[in-house]
Amino acid sequence: MRCKRERVIFLQQTEIAVVGGGPAGLAAALEAVKMGCQVTLIDRHAFLGGQLVKQTHKFFGSSKQYAGIRGIDIAKRLAGDLDSGPGKVSLELNTTVLGYYDDGVLLVEKDERVSPLFPERIIVATGAMEKMLLFRNNDLPGVYGAGAVQTLMNLYGVVPGCRVLMIGAGNIGLIVSYQLLQAGVEVAAIVEGDTRIGGYLVHAAKVQRSGIPIYTSHTILEATGENCVEGAVICQVDEKWQPLAGTEREIAVDVICLAVGLTPLTELLRQAGCEMYYVPELGGYVPLRDENMQTTLPHIFVAGDAAGVEEASIAMVEGKIAGISAAGSLRSCTKIDGLLEACRQELHELRAGDTGDKSRRGLEKLRKTMEKRKYAEKDESTGLLRA
Amino acid sequence: MLKKTKVPAFYEHKNGLPHAERMLQGPFALIECYQRIPCDPCQYACPREAIKTFQDINDLPEIDYDRCNGCGRCLSKCPGLAIVIIDSTFSLQEGLVKIPFEFLPLPVAGDVVEALNREGRVVCRARVLKVENAQWQDRTPVIWLTVPKEHVLDVRNLRLIQGDERDGGRYNCLPL
Structure with a gap:
């Protein structure tokens, strides 16, 4: 059968395909380009930066990295570095990776046209998605995810409502509450199921000195209202997170904002056949990988929240590691071991604080599983592994 | 205690305060940072090296009040907005x-x-x-x-x- 000329689809080749242009993907692409690789960076949005483009607050972390710089400016800086770099990154924005084929081909869609891409190495930096919470009427208009509230306010300049109840006192709940206040929106309270605040205390202090109460050991029972949110019923919970009868009270709000955690976006990795492992501390199913961010498929690497939900500064260092190891498996470079070791040391430091215990527990589980697996498969190594 | 009551109580930052005598000598910085998190811009911000060098990026900042003159460089560099300058004089x-x-x-x-x-x-x-x-x-x-x-x-x-x-x-x- 004959095809029309414009229907002919060429197989594009590249050395490294990076899926996702957030902090992890950008860092990975930058490192891989620095090592002389040809990189294709794919993102489904029209802009680079991922979640960074909504982060108007100043970041923590190391001064050697991006501490003290606002997330929005980090995104600009990383994208700028990519522009001014050796120029081997081909950017594919507004482009979605639809799937992975066994022969190593990625199917990508842009402007409603599908084309195949054949990369020698793939770095998956797809990030995470928000978790939902079960309560009565949680489908009423006015129930938002914290990410949606941030997108509306910080990207498009639209406030979600007049008075907000925030569910979750992790960093996202605290930061978005602060940003709501900055946008002139009233925050009625922050509700947290745990007995303590999960996010950084300095973030908590910022909302508390504006008079926002944080109710720990509390949860939401239901959203009230006819056609949209008019209020929320909250109550106290016991140490097993079970509601305590008689502690219910209603708060009048028109927005309920859910900041109850994230789960890694791993569909592509799972479909490609990377071995997955359930680690609740890291947000759900994560791909098994070694300390070079290499998954159980030797040509697929992972970085950022897709590898386990943590902070953006950690995502950037993981991206660096993935970029260096992917490039290192294509090009020989004597500096690689030193570079990787420095990154790993940096990761270790970033996770060593009071709030890093959860990630440390999760990563330890991953490491043990990886070790067991290595032991079991010692004899049937695939040969594709880096020499 | 701090995590649960949430608002730093006065006694909890007593350690961070200079001696009563120093407070009467002029402006000083007060850093209300009580949790080990990976963050270090304050120690590089101080032009007088009054914030003790961190061994680890998660270290809590500690001010040498003989050196601090309350200039406020650290206040503007703290991503957590956790620093204030106080001048009782x-x-x-x-x-x-x-x-x-x-x-x-x-x-x-x-x-x-x-x-x-x-x-x-x-x-x-x-x-x-x-x-x-x-x-x-x-x-x-x-x-x-x-x-x-x-x-x-x-x-x-x-x-x-x-x-x-x-x-x-x-x-x-x-x-x-």
């Missing part, structure tokens, strides 16, 4: 508190505003002495507030007084 009755403030509209010098504590409760009124909003401060303006001396350790935030309550000229402190 401002005048006989008043102390000066410099706080980071990222809300619009900004107050202007001469305004009388409500001064809030760590829980967001009004403790007194304060007069705005100066509003710093330089480029190097990167959109975190610093507001200089004069407050009665007994409140210098409590004031952490401000609220503009709306409409006819707004009084630009008269210093008018009403303890609540």
